[in-house]
Amino acid sequence: MKTRKLGNLTVSSIGLGCMGMSGMYGSADEQEAIATIHKAIELTQGGAAFLDTADAYGVGHNEELIGKAIKGKREQVIIATKFGLASTSKDGKAMPVNGKPEYVRQACEVSLRRLGIETIDLYYQHRVDPNVPIEDTVGAMAELVKEGKVKYIGLSEASAKTLHRASKVHPITALQSEYSLWSRDVETEILPTCKELGIGFVPWSPLGRGFLTGQIQKFEDLAPDDWRRNSPRFQGDNFQHNLNLVTLVQKIAVEKNCSPAQLALAWLLAQDESIVPIPGTKRISYLLQNLGALDVLLSNEDLVRINTIVPKGAFSGERYPAPLMQMVNI
Incomplete structure (x- = not known):
C-alpha cells in the first residue's frame, strides 16, 4: 500500500x-464490516491504514464498531473522526450544528471512549457552525492538541475564507469535502486555497455516492431506507442524465482495463499528491476493488479525454437537498 501526506500526517x-457500516446506505453486517477493516489494516502493513468515521454516524455506533475492530491494532491505524453534527440526515432536512468550545471538548471525550483510544489522529469539525466564530471552535480544538487528546485537526465542507481564518489560529492538516468526477465545485476556490495553505484534501464520496461505480442502474436499486433516495441527483430526469454520463465513463474504463470505480479514483489521485480519497464500503470485495485504483495509470491524454467527456458541472442536480446545501462551504 502506497502512502501520501496530509500536511505532516x-x-x-x-x-x-x-x-x-452503520446503515446509511441500507443494512450492514457488523462482522463483515469488522472483517473489512481488518483487511484494510492487513494491506497497510506500514501502520497507516486510514479509517474515517464520525460521532454522528449511527449516533455513535460507527465509532464503537471501529473501536471493536482496532482493539489490539491501534498502532496500525490512523483514526479520523468528526464532531459537530447531532446525527446524519436520512430525510434531507437540515441538521443541528454545534461548534461551541465547551461542546468540542465534550464530544472529543465521548469519541475517545467509544473508539477505545487515548488520542485521535485527525479530528474534524463535521460542519462549520455559522453561529460560532471559527476562531473559537479551532481554538478549542487546538487545546485538545496541546493536551495530547488529538494529534492533528481538520475541517469539513468549509469555505476558502473559513480555511484562511482557521489557519491563523492553528495549522489545519486536512479539509474533507465532497469531490469526484460528479462534484467538482471545490476546484474553483477551495482546492487552490488548500494548496496555498499546505492543507491536505480528503474527498468524501469519491465515487459519487456509488453512482460512478455503474452498479446503480435505476432508482429502485436503492434500498427503501437508503439515504440517496433523497438526493436530487438520483431523482427524476437527473437520474437518467447522470446515468448516461456514467456510461461514457464506463467506456473509458473498459479501454483502461479497470472498473469505473477504479477509473474515478485514479482520476482523483491524479489531480494532486495531497489528495487522499476515502471511498466507503462495508465489504472486502469492494475494498480490494477500490485499492486496485492505485495500479491504474492515467496519461495526460487520458485526463484531458475524461475532462472532455465529463467536464465540471456535467452532472445534473444539486448534490444535496436544499436544506443541506445551506450547510456546506460556509
Whole structure:
C-alpha cells in the first residue's frame, strides 16, 4: 500500500470511509464490516491504514464498531473522526450544528471512549457552525492538541475564507469535502486555497455516492431506507442524465482495463499528491476493488479525454437537498 501526506500526517493513499457500516446506505453486517477493516489494516502493513468515521454516524455506533475492530491494532491505524453534527440526515432536512468550545471538548471525550483510544489522529469539525466564530471552535480544538487528546485537526465542507481564518489560529492538516468526477465545485476556490495553505484534501464520496461505480442502474436499486433516495441527483430526469454520463465513463474504463470505480479514483489521485480519497464500503470485495485504483495509470491524454467527456458541472442536480446545501462551504 502506497502512502501520501496530509500536511505532516502520513496515511494510506486511499482511505476507508466507514459511514456505510452503520446503515446509511441500507443494512450492514457488523462482522463483515469488522472483517473489512481488518483487511484494510492487513494491506497497510506500514501502520497507516486510514479509517474515517464520525460521532454522528449511527449516533455513535460507527465509532464503537471501529473501536471493536482496532482493539489490539491501534498502532496500525490512523483514526479520523468528526464532531459537530447531532446525527446524519436520512430525510434531507437540515441538521443541528454545534461548534461551541465547551461542546468540542465534550464530544472529543465521548469519541475517545467509544473508539477505545487515548488520542485521535485527525479530528474534524463535521460542519462549520455559522453561529460560532471559527476562531473559537479551532481554538478549542487546538487545546485538545496541546493536551495530547488529538494529534492533528481538520475541517469539513468549509469555505476558502473559513480555511484562511482557521489557519491563523492553528495549522489545519486536512479539509474533507465532497469531490469526484460528479462534484467538482471545490476546484474553483477551495482546492487552490488548500494548496496555498499546505492543507491536505480528503474527498468524501469519491465515487459519487456509488453512482460512478455503474452498479446503480435505476432508482429502485436503492434500498427503501437508503439515504440517496433523497438526493436530487438520483431523482427524476437527473437520474437518467447522470446515468448516461456514467456510461461514457464506463467506456473509458473498459479501454483502461479497470472498473469505473477504479477509473474515478485514479482520476482523483491524479489531480494532486495531497489528495487522499476515502471511498466507503462495508465489504472486502469492494475494498480490494477500490485499492486496485492505485495500479491504474492515467496519461495526460487520458485526463484531458475524461475532462472532455465529463467536464465540471456535467452532472445534473444539486448534490444535496436544499436544506443541506445551506450547510456546506460556509
